[in-house]
Amino acid sequence: MATTSKQYKAIGEDIWKSRTEKTNTELFALTYGALVVQLIQDYEDYAEVNKQLEKMGYNIGTRLIEDFLARSAIGRCADFRDVGEVVAKVGFKAFLNITPTVTHAAAVPTSPSRTSATSNANASGASFTLTLDDNPLAEFVELPEDALEGGLWFSNVLCGVLRGSLEMIQMQVQATFTSDVLRGDETTEIRVTLVKYLEEEVPVGDD
Amino acid sequence: MPPPLRLNAVAFVSPQNHPILIRTFAQPSQDELKYHYIAHTSLDVIEERIAAAATTKSTECYLNLLYTMEDVAVYGYITPLKVKIILALALSDSVVRDVDLITIFRAMHTAYRQSAANPFLKLDAPTEGINDHATVLLAGGAQWKGFRRRVDEIGRAVAAQGATSAPGT
Numbered sequence: 001m002a003t004t005s006k007q008y009k010a011i012g013e014d015i016w017k018s019r020t021e022k023t024n025t026e027l028f029a030l031t032y033g034a035l036v037v038q039l040i041q042d043y044e045d046y047a048e049v050n051k052q053l054e055k056m057g058y059n060i061g062t063r064l065i066e067d068f069l070a071r072s073a074i075g076r077c078a079d080f081r082d083v084g085e086v087v088a089k090v091g092f093k094a095f096l097n098i099t100p101t102v103t104h105a106a107a108v109p110t111s112p113s114r115t116s117a118t119s120n121a122n123a124s125g126a127s128f129t130l131t132l133d134d135n136p137l138a139e140f141v142e143l144p145e146d147a148l149e150g151g152l153w154f155s156n157v158l159c160g161v162l163r164g165s166l167e168m169i170q171m172q173v174q175a176t177f178t179s180d181v182l183r184g185d186e187t188t189e190i191r192v193t194l195v196k197y198l199e200e201e202v203p204v205g206d207d
Numbered sequence: 208m209p210p211p212l213r214l215n216a217v218a219f220v221s222p223q224n225h226p227i228l229i230r231t232f233a234q235p236s237q238d239e240l241k242y243h244y245i246a247h248t249s250l251d252v253i254e255e256r257i258a259a260a261a262t263t264k265s266t267e268c269y270l271n272l273l274y275t276m277e278d279v280a281v282y283g284y285i286t287p288l289k290v291k292i293i294l295a296l297a298l299s300d301s302v303v304r305d306v307d308l309i310t311i312f313r314a315m316h317t318a319y320r321q322s323a324a325n326p327f328l329k330l331d332a333p334t335e336g337i338n339d340h341a342t343v344l345l346a347g348g349a350q351w352k353g354f355r356r357r358v359d360e361i362g363r364a365v366a367a368q369g370a371t372s373a374p375g376t
Contacts, residue, residue, distance in 0.1 A: 026324070033326025140324035142353045147327065 008085055012093030015071050019094075029139035036154060046150030053153070057160020058167075065165035068094065080194050083171070084128030087162065087192075092130075100130040100190075107194075127193040129178070135188055143182050153177040155188070162192055170198045212307060213297035214365045215279055217315060217358060218246035222289035227319075228351055232362040242295060245281060249273050249293045253283050268316075269309050284312040292316065314361045322354035 039049045072090055077083045081104050088102040107125030137155045153159075159175035166173045172195040179185035219227040229246060231239055252273040260267065270283035275298060284292040292315050296303065 030324060030326070033324075037326045140321055140326070142322075142325050142327065144327050 005085060005089065008089035009093070009099070011072055011074065012090040012099070015090065015094040016097055018071075025136055025139065029136060029141075032137045032157070033141060040147070040152075046147060046152040050151070050153050050156050053156035054160040054163070057157035057162075058164035059160075060157070061161035061164020061166075062168050064095070064161060065168045068165070080126045080171075081128070083166070084130075084192070087166075088128075088130055091165075092132075096136055098132060098134060098136065100132045102128050102130060104128045124194055124196045127191055130190045130192070132188045132190070135181070138182055138188075141182055148183060153180060154182050155180070159190060162190070166192075167198070170200070172196050172198055212303060212311075212365060212368075213299065214294065214311070214362055215297050216242040216245070216295040217362070218242060218249075218293040218295075219315075219319060220246060220250065220291040220293065224250055227290070228354060228358065230355065230358050230362070232359075232366065245276065245279065245295055246293050248276075249281050249283060250291070252281075253285065253291055253293075256283070257285065269305070269312060271305070282308055282312075284316070286316055286319075290319065292319070311361065311365060314364075315358065318354060318357035318361060322351065322357065325353070 036049070036053070039052055040046070043049050043052065068091060071094065074086060074090065077086055084102045084104055088100050093099050105127050107123035107127075135155055137158070141154060143152065143154065147154075156177065159177065162175040163173055173192050174195055175190055175192045178189045178191050179187055181188050214232050216229065216231040218229045221227050226243070226246065229239070229242055231242055253270060256270050256273070268284055268286065270285060273281045273283045273293075275281065278298050279295045280298050280303070282294045282296065284294075286292070292312055294308070294311065294315075
């Protein structure tokens with residue numbers, strides 16, 4: 001397990017280094033900040049802004065996964081636990097140059113009669129939590145009072161990206177923030193929960 | 208061994224001469240109002256210096272000693288966007304090096320830059336007078352919390368540096 005983790009870190013490091021056009025972090029942070037502020041002015045409802053950020057992230061994620069798989073050439077993940085590792089060590093590293101720590105939680109068995117615990121990592125309800133110790137999107141941000149009260153998750157676009165990219169590889173997940181340093185919490189954490197594995201479906205409109 | 212610098216207060220003034228932040232570091236018994244007054248007086252001196260510098264086409268940020276008064280020496284710095292930073296140092300016999308002051312000014316400038324980059328800064332501004340950026344920079348606003356924190360940290364760092372460089376007892 002440890003070696004695989006190191007391998008993932010090395011792969012992530014390589015992808016980041018081999019990327020020739022890197023963006024200025026400040027420009028990135030300022031652009032995202034301006035985007036969020038504009039959304040707030042347009043919608044005036046923080047729950048709606050959260051939703052829109054997530055939607056935007058979803059659209060980004062569906063396209064980003066292609067880029068990621070092309071660059072990393074990582075094979076299929078064995079189970080959801082593996083997915084968590086790859087997302088944290090390779091995915092985040094390759095695009096944001098940060099490595100969040102992953103903590104896994106197996107699914108809670110729904111039926112008490114189920115004795116075998118083997119495939120628990122793949123069961124729906126399995127989840128992992130990403131703890132970001134530094135968030136490049138929120139570099140200069142201080143949330144005003146009403147944003148704090150309104151429940152704004154500033155970096156909600158990341159949740160959408162996770163949902164979108166994992167959906168393209170046949171996993172339906174739910175990604176939400178559980179805590180955020182901008183809100184005064186100690187850590188910034190995203191919990192990703194597996195809802196179900198998707199069957200291959202013929203896209204609507206194809207004959 | 209560099210002589211200790213005793214930072215009494217720092218003031219940030221907007222290009223339209225509105226105060227952005229005035230912070231004192233000295234003993235709390237010191238009158239804060241005195242530093243507001245010092246900042247005001249400095250504005251005139253700064254304008255003189257800028258006028259003089261404009262003739263010589265100088266783009267220097269650091270304005271050096273502006274004037275001394277009672278027990279403080281006042282130094283000035285102007286950012287490229289015309290935000291003025293005014294430092295009041297306790298007057299002492301020891302030589303104060305320019306390079307130390309420039310370091311402190313740069314740290315203050317960086318703190319201001321980082322706080323001004325907060326994307327939520329303009330949300331509190333009134334919709335009229337959009338052209339006047341000064342309205343968003345008014346002092347005492349809640350949005351400057353992080354700025355105050357950063358400035359306090361710089362103040363503490365300067366005080367600590369002064370304490371460590373003093374002869375040990």
